[in-house]
Amino acid sequence: MNVVEKLEAADPSQEDRTQSIRDALRDAIIDRRLAPGAKLAEHEVGTLFDVSRTLARSVLQMLAYEGLVRIERNRGAFVASPTPEEARQVFDSRRLIEPGILRTAAERLTAVDIKALRVHLQQESRFMNERGPTARRAEIKASGDFHLMLASHAGNAVLLKFMDELVARSSLVIALYGRSGVSSCGHNEHAAILDALEAADVEQACLLMLKHITHIEADLDLRISEGLSLKDALVT
Amino acid sequence: MNVVEKLEAADPSQEDRTQSIRDALRDAIIDRRLAPGAKLAEHEVGTLFDVSRTLARSVLQMLAYEGLVRIERNRGAFVASPTPEEARQVFDSRRLIEPGILRTAAERLTAVDIKALRVHLQQESRFMNERGPTARRAEIKASGDFHLMLASHAGNAVLLKFMDELVARSSLVIALYGRSGVSSCGHNEHAAILDALEAADVEQACLLMLKHITHIEADLDLRISEGLSLKDALVT
DNA sequence: AAACAGGCGATTGTGTGCAATCAGATGGCA
DNA sequence: TGCCATCTGATTGCACACAATCGCCTGTTT
Known part of the structure; x- marks a missing residue:
């Protein structure tokens, strides 16, 4: 059963939820369902995608790194509003x-x-x-x-x-x-x-x-x- | 004591440890104290900078986004070795x-x-x-x-x-x-x-x-x- | 003797809890 | 009545705990 184990291991849907959440949020931002300045609370994002705050936070940090989200310390994440x-x-x-x-x-x-x-x-x-x-x-x-x-x-x-x-x-x-x-x-x-x-x-x-x-x-x-x-x- | 409170609040050193850790790791990578392919275990990075795995992980993900670190799922982070x-x-x-x-x-x-x-x-x-x-x-x-x-x-x-x-x-x-x-x-x-x-x-x-x-x-x-x-x- | 299955230690993935901080509400004082 | 200090609810920052997964080692079987 060695080969079988290797084969059934692949579960791409579960493979990286974090990436799919990132993409979903990214899309929402770039096609403007989320307006610049909108608050992105960790808990809200988490419940929306059915993950914990940990993953939501991770996604928000990624988006912050590419400039789509602005994170203010102790205040939270917002859709970026470029000057x-x-x-x-x-x-x-x-x-x-x-x-x-x-x-x-x-x-x-x-x-x-x-x-x-x-x-x-x-x-x-x-x-x-x-x-x-x-x-x-x-x-x-x-x-x-x-x-x-x-x-x-x-x-x-x-x-x-x-x-x-x-x-x-x-x-x-x-x-x-x-x-x-x-x-x-x-x-x-x-x-x-x-x-x-x-x-x-x-x-x-x-x-x-x-x-x-x-x-x-x-x-x-x-x-x-x-x-x-x-x-x-x-x-x- | 309103003004005083505002003033003493500023503690830049504690303000963003995560950023200073990132910079330290980044420097170590780009001036080659860390060789390409070197393992960067979360726990090790954490204890080295005296923070929890949570922050260490966050730093590694940042570095992964800018291409200096490669993260393999369930295997960990490594200094990137570009092809x-x-x-x-x-x-x-x-x-x-x-x-x-x-x-x-x-x-x-x-x-x-x-x-x-x-x-x-x-x-x-x-x-x-x-x-x-x-x-x-x-x-x-x-x-x-x-x-x-x-x-x-x-x-x-x-x-x-x-x-x-x-x-x-x-x-x-x-x-x-x-x-x-x-x-x-x-x-x-x-x-x-x-x-x-x-x-x-x-x-x-x-x-x-x-x-x-x-x-x-x-x-x-x-x-x-x-x-x-x-x-x-x-x-x- | 070789190879495979299963267990084991180590490491990562993810959720949750507690302390710190902030914004807004409330109440006291001029 | 207006303003300021304080309190409170909500949210984030961070650490920790538990579950999942991986690679290795060992014992057993052919």
Whole structure:
């Protein structure tokens, strides 16, 4: 019965609850079911996912490390509310990294990959045309996922993890300072980038990516720093 | 006695033991007092820093998130031993990011800042000329700190945190795959970069930085992947 | 003699309890 | 009536205890 024991040992669902909780909370934050500044009490998170405070705490600390959650000593955890300065830094970072990622990814993109990206864009536009908060959330997530899909094709896990962080924090920033409805202008730009990639015009793709990121940032209203953090304090 | 209460409340030393433990372990890893693959038992870490396993565990999880520690379920935490592939990804990331950081930092560097960097380089070369493991460790740390000092002048905390991670992981990589003594060739290159910056020749500085990173990577022996991870398994 | 099953020590995974701390409520005092 | 000190409920910080799991060792069987 040696072999059998080895086989039945694998129980992936129980394998790491902590990771699935992390992902669930992360998703809730980045598609804005949890507003910036919202309190994340350990006990509440724990009961919600049916684990003890120990694991809830561990998850919150992880999220704090990637900048999605802010932990104040003796006060607890809150969904992060990036300052305008932080917002600028996030977009500066993206402007620095994403063109580089694009250059590497372009070399490795196959026709199949591009096809998959196009399918993704179709879903994105479908969400864009729908109404309702659910579609909005799906659109936000899909928009970020486009960037992540591109990044994943660069074959650099280190950079991909960083991009994951940047995209997630961007979502928070847009939730806080976004003016128009989401990054609705962004969708066409995604398509344009993909067109350039398909035409093997890498430099053009990079240029479009830079413009795209800058457009997203330009759609923000980063002036009202004090006002929003005040309002945020009230919400908390 | 209202004001007095507020004042005596501040006890920075007790404020965050967890952070100081993290820093201590981190330093021990990046200046190679702890070899890649070394076991980091929770109880051992706890008693060493005189805290319970709870905090020790929390620290190990943090370090795992930034890639310095690998945690295997039900087996424990080990100092990470990056694969050659990971090593390449780290250096690719640095090649992508550091020139960009340099460009931003160059705009903000004052004469005073450059002076401070030169002083740092002097220390670096002092360590280089000394013998013994202590000097070696100091040299390794100082070499990484040069890059981090430059990065800090870019005024982007998000990128700085990422650079912190990259530099730390680079140290691990060099420990595993380094051929010659440390990055001894690197020191002169640091000086050359600083010269270019002082001459306000940013493009030259970026070029030198790229070459510098590539030189470090070229000094590694990334072929012997299987051999080393096997030896590593034995060491563990 | 070789190999496998089962037990054992050690280490991690997770829940819970207690002390410390904070925010808001309450009551006394000017 | 307004303000400040104090009290109280709730929440976090941390340690500890117990359960689960793993690797190793040993004894037995073929």
